[in-house]
Amino acid sequence: MAIARKSGNRHAASRGRRGTRRDFLGTAAASGPLLLPLGQALGAAANERLQVAVVGLGGRGSAFAVEEGWSSVRQQTGGRIAALCDVNKQKAAESFQRYPDVPKYEDFRVMIDELGSKLDAVVVATPDHVHAAPSALALRSGLHVFCEKGLTRTIQEARTLAELTVEKKRSTQMGNQAGYNERVIETVWAGRLGEIQTIHMWGGPGAGPRQAPTGTHEVPDYLNWDLWLGPAAFRPYHPDWMRHAMWRDFSCGHPGWWGAHLWATLFKAMKIETLWPIAKQPPAAGAKTVKVTAECCEVCDLTFSNASIVHWDIPARMDLPPIRISWYSGGREPEKRRRDFLRELFGKHPTWGRLEDKRWSNWVGNLWVGTEGMMYTFGHGDTLVEIFPEDKFLNIGNPPPALPRPLPGRFLRGWVQGIQAGPVPMGCFNAFSGPFTEWYLLANIATQFPDKTLEFDPLTCRIINHADADQKIRPAYREGWTL
Numbered sequence: 001m002a003i004a005r006k007s008g009n010r011h012a013a014s015r016g017r018r019g020t021r022r023d024f025l026g027t028a029a030a031s032g033p034l035l036l037p038l039g040q041a042l043g044a045a046a047n048e049r050l051q052v053a054v055v056g057l058g059g060r061g062s063a064f065a066v067e068e069g070w071s072s073v074r075q076q077t078g079g080r081i082a083a084l085c086d087v088n089k090q091k092a093a094e095s096f097q098r099y100p101d102v103p104k105y106e107d108f109r110v111m112i113d114e115l116g117s118k119l120d121a122v123v124v125a126t127p128d129h130v131h132a133a134p135s136a137l138a139l140r141s142g143l144h145v146f147c148e149k150g151l152t153r154t155i156q157e158a159r160t161l162a163e164l165t166v167e168k169k170r171s172t173q174m175g176n177q178a179g180y181n182e183r184v185i186e187t188v189w190a191g192r193l194g195e196i197q198t199i200h201m202w203g204g205p206g207a208g209p210r211q212a213p214t215g216t217h218e219v220p221d222y223l224n225w226d227l228w229l230g231p232a233a234f235r236p237y238h239p240d241w242m243r244h245a246m247w248r249d250f251s252c253g254h255p256g257w258w259g260a261h262l263w264a265t266l267f268k269a270m271k272i273e274t275l276w277p278i279a280k281q282p283p284a285a286g287a288k289t290v291k292v293t294a295e296c297c298e299v300c301d302l303t304f305s306n307a308s309i310v311h312w313d314i315p316a317r318m319d320l321p322p323i324r325i326s327w328y329s330g331g332r333e334p335e336k337r338r339r340d341f342l343r344e345l346f347g348k349h350p351t352w353g354r355l356e357d358k359r360w361s362n363w364v365g366n367l368w369v370g371t372e373g374m375m376y377t378f379g380h381g382d383t384l385v386e387i388f389p390e391d392k393f394l395n396i397g398n399p400p401p402a403l404p405r406p407l408p409g410r411f412l413r414g415w416v417q418g419i420q421a422g423p424v425p426m427g428c429f430n431a432f433s434g435p436f437t438e439w440y441l442l443a444n445i446a447t448q449f450p451d452k453t454l455e456f457d458p459l460t461c462r463i464i465n466h467a468d469a470d471q472k473i474r475p476a477y478r479e480g481w482t483l
Contacts, residue, residue, distance in 0.1 A: 050079025058091030061125030132157035150256020156474035162434030171418030174433035190399035193370030203364030204254030205330030206304025207246035213238035276435035294446035
């Protein structure tokens with residue numbers, strides 16, 4: 001099975017593409033809806049389908065490349081797998097074998113250079129540190145992009161993808177599955193909880209202190225180690241580095257993994273994205289800053305703290321007053337403080353007062369505290385919703401609808417609709433997922449500078465009161481890699 005490895009001229013093709021079937025799709029979306037049923041034609045002619053490349057085929061990525069399934073590209077989009085790319089032939093083997101006639105690559109840059117004019121879209125499911133580079137190159141080449149959560153490892157990467165979405169007018173979406181819960185947001189917007197005073201979130205301990213792996217290891221013959229590292233600083237191969245979720249250089253930690261699910265609803269409900277510029281624009285006079293402060297049991301340069309508490313202080317926006325949102329991560333002190341806080345809140349609610357109740361020990365959750373009531377959500381933000389005191393909210397029915405609903409039962413919520421007809425998907429990079437990612441990644445920076453209140457300006461994308469923290473927004477890419 002041949003896999004392309006040459007580097008070639010990686011950017012010439014994206015600078016000077018001739019007219020393609022993808023141009024037709026974009027023109028159609030701009031001039032009027034291209035309303036074609038999923039599973040039927042999506043291209044310029046009736047017998048064409050959406051041509052999708054998948055980058056990253058281990059773990060979540062493999063689920064996109066199956067013939068049938070809840071995240072199958074074929075089943076979810078009605079399109080076809082047109083190219084596959086992975087640096088690890090062992091992890092990609094099953095997907096590669098499933099599509100014997102589909103071109104296969106190690107380097108996404110080569111793939112887009114050689115096949116870009118024949119593609120419509122790219123699904124990116126690599127480790128976090130290589131989310132932004134293929135997404136950005138695909139957008140610059142005129143491709144629609146679906147990228148798994150967490151969207152990016154750094155704040156600057158998220159800003160770049162948001163700006164490219166606006167510039168290239170492509171359909172983009174982050175893969176946090178449920179997106180946000182419309183009914184929860186509409187409950188808040190309808191005023192049923194009164195004014196939301198605070199929101200408390202919990203879950204997700206980090207790895208704690210770790211030393212860099214040592215010792216000499218030979219790179220397996222099935223792995224292109226240089227491409228696996230991508231834009232990250234070079235280091236000798238060690239299998240422990242590939243446990244990428246624990247390392248700051250390769251992961252966005254709990255905020256990007258579970259926070260991308262659990263916090264999207266509150267970010268939308270609290271209208272926090274309105275503090276961010278949706279399109280490129282100069283800084284506004286008197287711009288508002290988001291303040292973030294962390295308390296940590298230890299500072300970990302290579303990994304994430306085992307236990308920490310992070311507070312976001314959000315300024316007034318639109319019709320909403322300032323609010324503090326707090327995240328309790330891990331055990332020990334954060335766990336004790338979270339439990340003490342819940343005990344105090346729930347003491348007058350008998351069904352919530354028992355420590356043995358699962359709702360006390362659930363490892364992820366959000367508690368919304370309003371002047372008229374409280375609400376509990378967990379999981380993907382739509383797994384369970386309870387409002388209490390229970391007797392006050394019995395039989396109140398659903399709130400009035402205020403948000404559009406994407407196609408039911410579709411994992412790629414709104415993304416294909418955006419390709420077909422041009423509406424903005426609920427998780428698009430510019431209007432939602434990019435600002436949301438910037439916001440939650442502030443937690444990772446704050447835990448490197450505990451007990452210091454960092455002030456982030458969403459308009460300039462800078463931490464304006466701490467130069468070292470600001471540098472974490474835009475760390476250097478390795479030579480030979482660009483964003």
